[in-house]
Amino acid sequence: MTRVVLIANAREPIAEPFPGGLESMCWNLAKGLRRHGIEVELYAGPGSDPALDVHILPVREHVLSRAARGDVSMPPEDFVIEHFAYQDLMVSLRGRTDIDVVHNNSLHYLPLAMAPSIGTPMVTTLHTPPTPWLEPTIRHLSDPRARFVAVSRRTATVWREVVRSSTIYNGVDTERWAAGPGGNALVWFGRMVPEKAPHRAIEIARAAGRELVLAGPRSDRRYFDEHVRPHLGGSVSYAGHLSTYELSGLVGRSVACLVTSQWDEPFGLVVAEAMSCGTPVVVFDRGGMAEIVREGGGEVVADDDRAAAAAVDRVVGTDRATVREIAVRRFSIDRMVRDYVDVYTAMSGGGR
Numbered sequence: 001m002t003r004v005v006l007i008a009n010a011r012e013p014i015a016e017p018f019p020g021g022l023e024s025m026c027w028n029l030a031k032g033l034r035r036h037g038i039e040v041e042l043y044a045g046p047g048s049d050p051a052l053d054v055h056i057l058p059v060r061e062h063v064l065s066r067a068a069r070g071d072v073s074m075p076p077e078d079f080v081i082e083h084f085a086y087q088d089l090m091v092s093l094r095g096r097t098d099i100d101v102v103h104n105n106s107l108h109y110l111p112l113a114m115a116p117s118i119g120t121p122m123v124t125t126l127h128t129p130p131t132p133w134l135e136p137t138i139r140h141l142s143d144p145r146a147r148f149v150a151v152s153r154r155t156a157t158v159w160r161e162v163v164r165s166s167t168i169y170n171g172v173d174t175e176r177w178a179a180g181p182g183g184n185a186l187v188w189f190g191r192m193v194p195e196k197a198p199h200r201a202i203e204i205a206r207a208a209g210r211e212l213v214l215a216g217p218r219s220d221r222r223y224f225d226e227h228v229r230p231h232l233g234g235s236v237s238y239a240g241h242l243s244t245y246e247l248s249g250l251v252g253r254s255v256a257c258l259v260t261s262q263w264d265e266p267f268g269l270v271v272a273e274a275m276s277c278g279t280p281v282v283v284f285d286r287g288g289m290a291e292i293v294r295e296g297g298g299e300v301v302a303d304d305d306r307a308a309a310a311a312v313d314r315v316v317g318t319d320r321a322t323v324r325e326i327a328v329r330r331f332s333i334d335r336m337v338r339d340y341v342d343v344y345t346a347m348s349g350g351g352r
Contacts, residue, residue, distance in 0.1 A: 003039040004344060005093065005102045005120075006030055007111055010057040010085045013047030016244055017217070020191070021269035022127045025151075025170045025336075026105055027052065032171070032337035038344075041099070043089055057085045083110060090114040100348040103340070109137040112146075121145035121347045126165055128266055129158050138163050147347055149340075151267040152288025158264075166343070169292075170267050171336030174328045176244050177276035180252015182320055185211040186312065187254035187279070189247060190270050191219040192228060199227040200260040200305060202236055204282075207309035213254065215239040215247055252277040256298070256315050258308065259283040268292050275327035278320030282311045295326050 008014050008026040018024040030042050030052050041055060048054040086108050093102065094117060104111045104124040112134070115122040126148055128134075138148075139162055148165035150156035156165045186208070188201035198214050205212035212235065218224040232238055239250060251257060257274035264287030271292040274281050281298035283289045290300045298315050301307040329335075 003041065003099050004033060005099050006033075006040055006042045007086075007089070007102065007104045007106050008042065008044035008048075009106055010045045010082050010108070012045055013049075014042070014044040014052065014054065015047060015049040017241055017247075019217075021151075021170060021267060022105060022107070024269060025125075025127075028171050028173060028333045029103075029337065029340065032333045033341070036337055036341060038341070057089060082108060086110040087114070090118060093118045093120065095119060101344045103344070107131070107134070109133040112137050112141060115141070115146060116143040121147070123147040123149060123343055123347060125168075126150045126155055126159055126266075129155065129264060130162060135162055145347065147343060149343060152291050154264070154288035154291060155266040168336060168339040168343070169331055170269055170272070171333035172269070172272045172276050172327065172331045173244075174276045174324075174332050177248045177273050177327075178252065179276075179278045179320065179324050180249070180254075182279070183253040183255055185213055185254055186256055186258055187213050187215070187251050187274075188258045188260065189215040189242075189251065190259075192216050192224045193220045194223050194227075195261065195263045197260040197262045199231070200262075200308075201258040202228070202231045203305050204258055204260070204308045204312070205236065207305060208312040210255070210312060211235045211237075212258075213237050213239055213250060215242050215250060217241040248273070248277055251279050254279050256312055257281045258312075259289065260308070261286050261289070263287070265289050271297070272327055272331040275323050276331065278324040280315040280318040280320075280323050282308050282315060284308070292331075295330075297323050297326050 012019040012023050014023050014027050030040050033040050042052055043055045043057050046056055099120045102120050102122040104122055148163050149168050150165040151170055153167050156167050186205050188198050190196045251274050257279050259271055266288055268289035271281050271289055275297045283300055284303045285300050293300050299311040301311050
């Protein structure tokens with residue numbers, strides 16, 4: 001095993017502060033593979049970390065006539081641009097004899113649709129539940145070399161009707177997400193959007209009689225202004241969009257972390273990050289998060305604010321060293337990298 005092409009999302013940069021778990025995973029995987037002596041050719045969106053020696057996906061505007069723009073079936077222009085970015089990339093990979101495996105993390109249908117034409121085996125990580133574009137592409141894929149990895153057993157289960165996949169949990173930099181001393185306040189961190197529901201964390205903290213610190217990008221400004229900002233002050237504060245160093249410090253100084261997602265999180269990176277700091281978590285039983293918390297990292301509760309508030313009192317006394325040990329053992333970057341190297345090696349026939 002010598003060279004892997006890693007395809008990331010064309011829409012988001014692979015750089016801190018990370019827009020989401022996919023971007024964090026690609027950043028850590030690229031660095032981890034290189035530490036293991038594997039050459040990585042990373043393709044990602046504009047603005048990605050230059051330290052990763054990124055090949056910027058050829059995202060460029062395409063000239064469309066007035067007639068084309070006026071067509072009632074005209075898709076969003078970003079869709080057109082992204083389509084051709086991946087098409088240009090896949091065409092450039094055809095006939096390459098120096099690549100062992102292509103690892104697709106794009107969430108886009110085109111790399112998979114064109115996979116049979118490039119002559120190199122491709123593994124695709126399933127970062128989301130089935131989508132209307134990706135599902136039919138996988139159903140019609142006729143490439144026996146293709147492999148699929150899900151980020152949790154739950155995600156593998158929801159894809160099972162379409163494709164069989166193994167499971168590799170995303171990795172957390174357990175050195176950067178270092179053990180913290182704890183504190184008195186609760187913490188919630190992530191994107192400020194309705195499906196992550198920080199407004200429910202506010203209600204839970206109040207019911208539990210605890211201070212709450214919120215952190216993360218205001219990805220949906222209208223939602224933040226209407227549902228979060230009016231509650232700031234007193235026992236609820238907003239720390240802003242923090243760097244990994246700042247955020248890990250905040251989480252490490254917190255008594256517990258609330259994770260209030262209103263959709264089925266495929267993995268739940270914030271859960272593993274909080275646990276790496278030794279901070280126990282209270283999560284709703286949605287998606288793959290219950291798998292992350294098992295073994296003593298916190299509590300999984302029904303989708304109910306009162307149940308979550310009651311769970312806060314129960315997790316406060318959790319041994320922080322035990323919580324961190326679980327995270328280091330199950331969610332370290334080295335563990336994730338080793339698991340993917342095993343997949344690559346099997347796909348490439350054990351290397352040259």
